[in-house]
Amino acid sequence: MADKGVPHFHNQPGLRVVAVGSKEFMCIGALPPFDHPHVFLDMGADTEIICQYCSTLFRYDAQLKPGTAEPASCVWTEAADGIGKREKVA
Numbered sequence: 858m859a860d861k862g863v864p865h866f867h868n869q870p871g872l873r874v875v876a877v878g879s880k881e882f883m884c885i886g887a888l889p890p891f892d893h894p895h896v897f898l899d900m901g902a903d904t905e906i907i908c909q910y911c912s913t914l915f916r917y918d919a920q921l922k923p924g925t926a927e928p929a930s931c932v933w934t935e936a937a938d939g940i941g942k943r944e945k946v947a
Contacts, residue, residue: 867931876927877925881898883895885933898915
């Protein structure tokens with residue numbers, strides 16, 4: 858999860874669907890420096906939303922913890938030096 862308190866997800870692998878454990882989050886598209894404008898997405902009462910920039914379909918999965926994704930590598934954090942990195946998977 859990003860240090861700003863709002864989860865950030867990317868779709869660097871180019872998947873058709875990314876499952877997420879949050880209904881409100883930021884999509885960054887691909888990993889920096891090839892990311893698109895970071896956009897806030899809010900599913901509201903729905904369980905799916907499509908990013909208007911990269912066309913990734915994000916699907917809410919209540920079994921995932923908030924701020925997590927499946928695949929886990931689609932969670933993005935901002936390193937202290939400002940360069941993006943993928944969340945480390947244990």
